[in-house]
Amino acid sequence: xxxxxxxxxxxxxxxxxxxxxxxxxxxxxxxxxxxxxxxxxxxxxxxxxxxxxxxxxxxxxxxxxxxxxxxxxxxxxxxxxxxxxxxxxxxxxxxxxxxxxxxxxxxxxxxxxxxxxxxxxxxxxxxxxxxxxxxxxxxxxxxxxxxxxxxxxxxxxxxxxxxxxxxxxxxxxxxxxxxxxxxxxxxxxxxxxxxxxxxxxxxxxxxxxxxxxxxxxxxxxxxxxxx
Numbered sequence: 001x002x003x004x005x006x007x008x009x010x011x012x013x014x015x016x017x018x019x020x021x022x023x024x025x026x027x028x029x030x031x032x033x034x035x036x037x038x039x040x041x042x043x044x045x046x047x048x049x050x051x052x053x054x055x056x057x058x059x060x061x062x063x064x065x066x067x068x069x070x071x072x073x074x075x076x077x078x079x080x081x082x083x084x085x086x087x088x089x090x091x092x093x094x095x096x097x098x099x100x101x102x103x104x105x106x107x108x109x110x111x112x113x114x115x116x117x118x119x120x121x122x123x124x125x126x127x128x129x130x131x132x133x134x135x136x137x138x139x140x141x142x143x144x145x146x147x148x149x150x151x152x153x154x155x156x157x158x159x160x161x162x163x164x165x166x167x168x169x170x171x172x173x174x175x176x177x178x179x180x181x182x183x184x185x186x187x188x189x190x191x192x193x194x195x196x197x198x199x200x201x202x203x204x205x206x207x208x209x210x211x212x213x214x215x216x217x218x219x220x221x222x223x224x225x226x227x
Contacts, residue, residue, distance in 0.1 A: 001064065002061050002064045002065055002068070002210050002214070003207045003208070003210045003211035003214065004207075005057050005058070005060050005061035005064065006057075006058065006061045006203055006204075006206055006207035006210060007203075007204060007207035007208075008057050009053075009054050009055075009057035009058035009061060009086070009203060010054075010200045010201075010203035010204045010207065012050045012051075012053045012054035012057060013050075013051075013054040013058070013089070013196070013199070013200050013203065014196075014197075014200045015046070015047060015050035015051075015054075016033045016036055016047065016193070016196070019036055022042075022043050024036055024041060024042070024043065025103065026041075026100060026102075026103055026189075027102070027103060027189060028189050028190065028193060029185075029187055029189050029190045030102050030103070030185040030187070030188060030189045031100060031102045031103055031185075031188070031189045032097075032100075032101075032102060032188065032189065032192060033189070033192055033193060033196060034092070034096075034097055034123065034127065035097060035100035035101075035102060035103070037051060037093070037096050037097070038096055038097040038098065038099055038100050039096050039097065039098050039099070040098065040099050040100075041100065044096060048093045048094075048096055049093070051089055051090070051092055051093035052090050052093040052094070054086075054089055054090075055085075055086045055087065055088070055089030055090025055091070055092070055093065056086065056090050057086070058082060058085060058086030058089065058203070059083055059086030059087050059090065060086075061082070061086070062079050062080075062082035062083035062085075062086055062137075063079075063083060065078075065079040065082070065210070066079040066080065066083065072144060072148060074140050074141070074143045074144035074147060074148075075140075075141065075144045075148070077136065077140040078136070078137045078138075078139075078140030078141030078142075078143075078144055079137070079141070080136075081132075081133045081134070081135075081136030081137035081138075081140055081141075082133065082134075082137035082141070083133070084129060084130075084132070084133030084136070085130050085131075085133030085134040085137055086133075087133075088126045088127075088129040088130035088133055089126075089130045091126045092123060092126045092127055092130055095119045095122045095123040095126055096119060096123065097116075097119065097120055097123055098116055098117050098119065098120065099116070102179065102185060102188065102189070131169065131195070134165070134199050135162075135165060135166065135169065138158070138161065138162045138165055138199070138202050139162055141154065141158070141206060142154060142155070142158030142159060142161075142162055145158060145209065146158075146159075150213050151209035151210070151212070151213055152209075153205060153208055153209045153212065154205055154206055154209040157205050158202065158205065161198050161201060161202040161205065162202070164194070164198040165195060165198040165199060165202070168191050168192075168194040168195035168198060169195055171186075171187070171191035171194070171195075172188065172191040172192045172195055174186060175187060175188035175191050175192075176188060
């Protein structure tokens with residue numbers, strides 16, 4: 001069950017992937033992914049719903065994982081981070097941008113002048129909390145997999161995905177700083193999409209690892225005992 005929650009959450013979190021097919025008018029290299037869900041965008045409601053579903057699924061999966069963590073410090077920390085990620089992602093969906101500032105000069109001007117709704121500031125906070133939770137979860141649960149040895153797939157592939165997520169986060173933050181200072185976007189959209197892709201793939205790996213540990217692990221132990 002926990003594997004299904006995590007995998008479905010990862011899929012819903014990746015709803016932005018087919019954005020080119022819906023002709024949103026946003027530039028994937030320059031634009032925030034959040035702009036797809038802006039209140040004035042034609043498919044905004046679809047992307048907001050996907051974020052809400054993803055957040056709730058991941059929150060439920062994290063709570064389940066926390067109950068099964070057996071008090072292991074790295075596991076507890078990781079599942080708490082994932083719970084924060086899920087809750088903040090769900091909150092994000094209820095706090096959409098009113099307009100896309102990277103492609104709408106008037107929107108960017110209103111945002112710089114503080115003339116946009118409060119949801120813009122609240123969205124920035126919830127997005128930051130979501131990514132902080134994701135990074136904590138990725139790091140802590142990957143360390144747990146390597147230390148406790150019961151999730152070999154995550155132990156093998158997790159470190160590379162954590163490094164990719166951290167590097168793309170640095171890129172995204174630098175690009176946001178440049179954009180806010182009026183120095184262009186520095187490929188903000190590309191950096192953020194790479195970041196989100198790393199998180200989604202890691203979630204899929206975690207889901208597979210949880211399935212293996214829950215369903216195949218006991219069978220393997222039983223066979224080993226029988227021998």
